[in-house]
Amino acid sequence: xxxxxxxxxxxxxxxxxxxxxxxxxxxxxxxxxxxxxxxxxxxxxxxxxxxxxxxxxxxxxxxxxxxxxxxxxxxxxxxxxxxxxxxxxxxxxxxxxxxxxxxxxxxxxxxxxxxxxxxxxxxxxxxxxxxxxxxxxxxxxxxxxxxxxxxxxxxxxxxxxxxxxxxxxxxxxxxxxxxxxxxxxxxxxxxxxx
Amino acid sequence: xxxxxxxxxxxxxxxxxxxxxxxxxxxxxxxxxxxxxxxxxxxxxxxxxxxxxxxxxxxxxxxxxxxxxxxxxxxxxxxxxxxxxxxxxxxxxxxxxxxxxxxxxxxxxxxxxxxxxxxxxxxxxxxxxxxxxxxxxxxxxxxxxxxxxxxxxxxxxxxxxxxxxxxxxxxxxxxxx
Numbered sequence: 001x002x003x004x005x006x007x008x009x010x011x012x013x014x015x016x017x018x019x020x021x022x023x024x025x026x027x028x029x030x031x032x033x034x035x036x037x038x039x040x041x042x043x044x045x046x047x048x049x050x051x052x053x054x055x056x057x058x059x060x061x062x063x064x065x066x067x068x069x070x071x072x073x074x075x076x077x078x079x080x081x082x083x084x085x086x087x088x089x090x091x092x093x094x095x096x097x098x099x100x101x102x103x104x105x106x107x108x109x110x111x112x113x114x115x116x117x118x119x120x121x122x123x124x125x126x127x128x129x130x131x132x133x134x135x136x137x138x139x140x141x142x143x144x145x146x147x148x149x150x151x152x153x154x155x156x157x158x159x160x161x162x163x164x165x166x167x168x169x170x171x172x173x174x175x176x177x178x179x180x181x182x183x184x185x186x187x188x189x190x191x192x193x194x
Numbered sequence: 195x196x197x198x199x200x201x202x203x204x205x206x207x208x209x210x211x212x213x214x215x216x217x218x219x220x221x222x223x224x225x226x227x228x229x230x231x232x233x234x235x236x237x238x239x240x241x242x243x244x245x246x247x248x249x250x251x252x253x254x255x256x257x258x259x260x261x262x263x264x265x266x267x268x269x270x271x272x273x274x275x276x277x278x279x280x281x282x283x284x285x286x287x288x289x290x291x292x293x294x295x296x297x298x299x300x301x302x303x304x305x306x307x308x309x310x311x312x313x314x315x316x317x318x319x320x321x322x323x324x325x326x327x328x329x330x331x332x333x334x335x336x337x338x339x340x341x342x343x344x345x346x347x348x349x350x351x352x353x354x355x356x357x358x359x360x361x362x363x364x365x366x367x368x369x370x371x
Contacts, residue, residue, distance in 0.1 A: 029254070029255060036255070036256060058297060059293065062289070062292065062293060062296050062297075063289065064218065064219070064316075065217075065218070065309055065312060065313070065316075066285060066288065066289055066292065067213065067214050067215060067216050067217050067285050067288070068213045068214070068216050068219075068220075068281070068282070068284070068285025068286070068288070068289070069213075069216070069219060069220040069256055069257075069258035069281065069282060069285070070218075070219045070220075071256045071258075072256060072258060072282045072285070072286055073285055073286055073288075073289035074289075075286070076286035076287070076289040076290045076293070077289050077290070077293035079290075080289075080290040080293055080294070081293060081294075085290060088286065088289075088290045092282070092286050096278065096282060098254075098255065099253075099254065099255025099256060099259045099262075100259070100262055100274075100278055102253055102254060102255055102259075103249075103250070103253060103255070103259040103262035103263055103266075103274070104262060104266060104271070104274055106249050106253060106263060107262065107263045107266035107267065107274060108266070110245065110246070110249065110263070110267075111266070111267065114242070114245065118367065121366045121367050121369065121371070122363040122366050122367050123244075123245045123248055123249075123363075123366065124337070124366045124371045125337075125340060125362040125363050125364065125365040125366020125367065125370070125371045126248040126249075126251075126252055126359055126362045126363045126366060127244045127245065127247070127248040127327075127330075127331035127337075127362075128328075128331045128332050128337040128338070128340040128341040128344070128362060128371070129248075129340055129341070129344045129358050129359050129361065129362025129363070130247060130248045130251040130252070130327070130331070130359065130362070131324065131327040131328040131331045131332065131341050131344075132340065132341040132342065132343065132344025132345040132348065132358070132362075133251060133344060133345070133348055133355050133358060133359070134221065134320065134323055134324040134327060134328075135324045135328065135341070135344075135345040136344070136345045136346075136348030136349045137221070137320060137324075137348075138317065138320050138321045138324050139345070139349050140349065141317045141320065142317050142321070145313070145314055145317065150310075151314075152310070152313070152314040153314070155311075155314040155315060155318065156314040156315070156317050156318040156321065157318065157321075158318065159314070159315050159317075159318025159319055159321070159322065160318045160319075160321035160322045160325060162322075163225050163226075163318070163319060163322035164225060164321060164322030164323070164324070164325030164326055165322075165325060167225065167229060167233070167326075169226075169229075170212075170215050170223065170225070170226040170229075171211070171215060174215055174217070174315070177315055178217075178311070178312065178315060181311035181312070181314060181315055182307055182308055182310075182311030182312070183311070184311065185306075185307045185308075185310035185311035186303075186304075186307040186311075189306070189307070189310065
């Protein structure tokens with residue numbers, strides 16, 4: 001890793017091999033408590049120079065918008081840009097092995113000790129904190145939307161109401177709201193406040 | 195926890211569908227997972243679901259690994275493997291193909307409308323997750339206080355979220371909740 005870190009910016013790094021892709025994402029999950037996105041950026045843009053900052057942002061924007069787990073999709077987009085379909089598989093596998101094993105261990109422990117009083121108490125405090133983190137995520141994501149004119153905030157509230165409060169089927173709600181929202185965005189493109 | 199074929203097929207189909215509906219990320223389909231696992235199929239109790247979500251937030255790795263816990267609970271190791279592959283596989287294939295073509299349409303008006311239309315829905319879905327999980331996790335004033343305090347600190351500070359999770363766990367351990 002140290003030899004690639006010293007490559008001057010003018011020289012593009014060689015395209016990583018499949019093994020390098022696998023190992024890069026494997027390492028990212030080993031070092032990433034929560035911050036897998038930050039580590040992916042450091043690894044790809046700063047250390048290895050496999051991508052420019054612009055290429056990284058573009059790939060990330062696509063993944064935020066695609067269905068499915070963002071960061072997992074990101075491994076696929078990166079791997080496939082470097083080495084095609086097999087590169088995507090190498091990156092995807094490297095990224096998922098460690099979290100899968102960790103969660104499997106967590107599941108085994110939970111089935112065995114989930115009813116122990118101490119564990120129950122800890123989880124009864126962690127669960128409301130985790131809900132609080134999710135609320136914070138929503139507020140941060142929604143902020144820019146409420147600062148512009150357009151149908152966005154109405155669609156946002158309608159979605160949260162239909163799924164969160166009414167508990168309607170996700171498939172049916174999306175079948176109605178997605179075309180409606182795209183049509184609204186087509187006729188009333190969001191404009192920033194003057 | 196016996197892993198017969200029928201339950202594995204159900205898990206594979208349900209989670210692959212959820213992955214394709216997860217606009218904006220895994221957190222968008224938490225209410226649908228809850229609806230399927232707790233309300234429709236009775237695979238687990240409300241409390242177990244909330245516990246698993248809390249664990250997936252506290253553990254290293256992406257939040258989507260909640261599906262691994264659900265799969266393990268329902269059908270053991272095979273179940274964990276099936277839910278993880280179903281949730282992470284199909285959309286990664288989609289990403290592989292779209293990653294090549296999407297940038298070609300960068301300036302087309304329809305692409306801008308599609309993005310502008312989908313983003314508020316994806317945020318609304320995470321909002322729905324927050325509503326469902328708060329309802330499931332908060333059963334006392336003390337728990338509500340933890341939720342509100344965590345949200346406020348996470349919005350207005352740059353603390354590592356793990357500290358907030360740890361404080362919540364400590365409050366639970368000492369019997370505050």
